[in-house]
Amino acid sequence: MATETRPASTAGGGRRNRQDEVLLAAIEIFHRKGYAAASIQDVADSVGVLKGSLYHYIDSKEDLLARIFEGSDEQSFAMMGAIENRGLTAVERLEAFSRDWSLWHLNNLERASLYFNEWRHLTGERLEQVLQKRHDYEAAVARMINDVKAEGQADPDLDARYAAFYILSAINVLSSWYRRDGPDPPEHIAQVYADMIVGMVCNSRGRKKPRKASRKKKTAA
Amino acid sequence: MATETRPASTAGGGRRNRQDEVLLAAIEIFHRKGYAAASIQDVADSVGVLKGSLYHYIDSKEDLLARIFEGSDEQSFAMMGAIENRGLTAVERLEAFSRDWSLWHLNNLERASLYFNEWRHLTGERLEQVLQKRHDYEAAVARMINDVKAEGQADPDLDARYAAFYILSAINVLSSWYRRDGPDPPEHIAQVYADMIVGMVCNSRGRKKPRKASRKKKTAA
């Protein structure tokens, strides 16, 4: 019901509408307290509206969570699509993905944290959908790694599936380690992670220039 | 009160006492539903006892969680201590740690998952203690990596702290990817992870001995 009447966010500039306010407030609160421990009251307080009024914007608490996930899905698949359409080599794709995906996590800490910690509170079709997307994502990364192997840049013995798990795991957890007030900007950390990931995948081959992808590479190029 | 009268678990063998039953049931349920969403009623049902009766064994829901954490702490520090006392080289230590720590996660899926996902529901002193231990653990791993650098086996430019985060993150999340009914036994996956970790740390040096990552190969080389 609320779903259909929800007006599109005034995309352009300043005015952020209530729909978005509610979503943003929920992201922050579900992240901070955990979905189960957070209450609709908390969200209402944060938006500055009475608990009952929130139901003009959402259908249920779970619906609110699901809506957050929809947004995250859009963003993450847009990112993945952009990389695949840039005509890069396999190694470049892997590096770009590692960097951009890390960066997305660092720039969307709360959203990213929810995306990977609270999905079990979805039910029914929505849960299945999330699990499906997760699986697709893993498969896409495994494919990238296999592409790197096909290019001869990675150990043929490397298990692409486990490597994909490993990489996605490490990035997913970024949001739980990273402090916004730390010394390094997100871009730096994203690059470091990308270096480590590419280094791990491409290591150990008697290669000439074994994909250094380090923060100094630009100077050499 | 329950604290003092809590009988030690009958270490020997067969007979598992109620204390342990309660802990094990709680681990399973807190893992499956999440601590906040799980109810004491769930645990009581699982143990086959009335809700109120559970309070013979615990002081509170949070106390139950804390007790689970105590057990996990004991196990994890025992493991870490054993590695440090075996007189290994830095690289061997890193590999042993990566393998054993991965293995512990795989063999204690639920416990490990709780350990890394539900600590924020502890409060006060117990929360501080957990954060302290987490910090100590990170520092110990960073030290291992610095030792590897000191042995000349890793890129001197490698940021040991970020690498430690990366490694611990990846392992911590093992429990959320691993399926007990998957094709590979825990030991295999643990070794693969150890190889990837050591490979990542030791990669990219113009070395002839590029860490092929089987536990015995070093002796041959």
Add this chain to the structure above:
Amino acid sequence: MATETRPASTAGGGRRNRQDEVLLAAIEIFHRKGYAAASIQDVADSVGVLKGSLYHYIDSKEDLLARIFEGSDEQSFAMMGAIENRGLTAVERLEAFSRDWSLWHLNNLERASLYFNEWRHLTGERLEQVLQKRHDYEAAVARMINDVKAEGQADPDLDARYAAFYILSAINVLSSWYRRDGPDPPEHIAQVYADMIVGMVCNSRGRKKPRKASRKKKTAA
């Protein structure tokens, strides 16, 4: 939360709002069963609302008790203030206080009973506040008695503090003896009490050997 949104009682006349209904019901029930033995369910039943709904009006059971005390404080200090500002002699003040305070007890049996029997169930700052007010009250009465002595109307040997205790005690307990269906109206009893109190304080004036039975009397005898 309830604290801020609590609407003022519709002072005018007929319409009594729910806030007040809740308070009145609680006064009656806490008095009849005792605070500790009374349940929120009892209050809810009396108001004709579900247990959970009560929490729109109160923050907690203790908050409900505290709110009752606030009202009693207001009334009692208003009464005391009125007496002090009427420009009476010391004896007149003592009599007026004794009468009015007795009357307040008789006209607010349940409220008065709570005020003097259940304060120990308050905690923290609220408890301290009540104890402070109690102390202030005792001091004010002792001052009145000393004023009577200064006017030469009371035995100079009278211990004002004990007399104040004695008087307040007797009045406080009025609510536990008085039956609303007794033969005498509250005004009569209040006057009788005032007479006894003034008589006690002012007695023995102009008597030669007034009070035997004092710890010094033996020496005289």
Add this chain to the structure above:
Amino acid sequence: MATETRPASTAGGGRRNRQDEVLLAAIEIFHRKGYAAASIQDVADSVGVLKGSLYHYIDSKEDLLARIFEGSDEQSFAMMGAIENRGLTAVERLEAFSRDWSLWHLNNLERASLYFNEWRHLTGERLEQVLQKRHDYEAAVARMINDVKAEGQADPDLDARYAAFYILSAINVLSSWYRRDGPDPPEHIAQVYADMIVGMVCNSRGRKKPRKASRKKKTAA
């Protein structure tokens, strides 16, 4: 059941048996927390025995309270009886009673406090019995006062019943004001109270305007 098997306390000297220990512990705890708020666990802890074991000594929580009251009844009626059998004049009887009854309260603070604050938690026959005794006591004191009037020592207009209420009230509440660590010994305070009481009852003798207690009388005097 426990009632019959309860062994008499070893009256003579040192050894205090468990029965008595339980009663004494209960008096202290019921006084400190209030009967309703106190738990059997509290009493058991104080005695140093497990909760379940307490039921060797008592039949129920209410039974424990009732047993405390029985003891108090015995003591108070023994005291009253002793006074009536000493062949004193009415005024002497009134003074002796006031002193001894005050003293009993001061020397049995907790017991006395229970006796007057927690009787409403008794039920059935036991409640009726307590109310009956209370009534008898009031009547006995009123009789004393009437005797004083008959001796010509008190204002004939004095309402003996209200005076009795007043006196008993003041004494009953002694236990809530008195601090064991205060400056004056119980004997002193008991005497002061006796003085005040006798003074109050016997005052105003020989006065033409016998304190008729209209608020304007002072101006005439």
Add this chain to the structure above:
DNA sequence: AATGAATGAGTATTCATTCAT
């Protein structure tokens, strides 16, 4: 006498959700 596990009913409190205004 004493234990300690277990019960079952009860307690205060929370909360997602509804709905008349």
Add this chain to the structure above:
DNA sequence: AATGAATGAATACTCATTCAT
């Protein structure tokens, strides 16, 4: 759109009491 009162089911926790050992 928003309110705020109300619901009803659930939640963590307590406690007097019982009973086999």
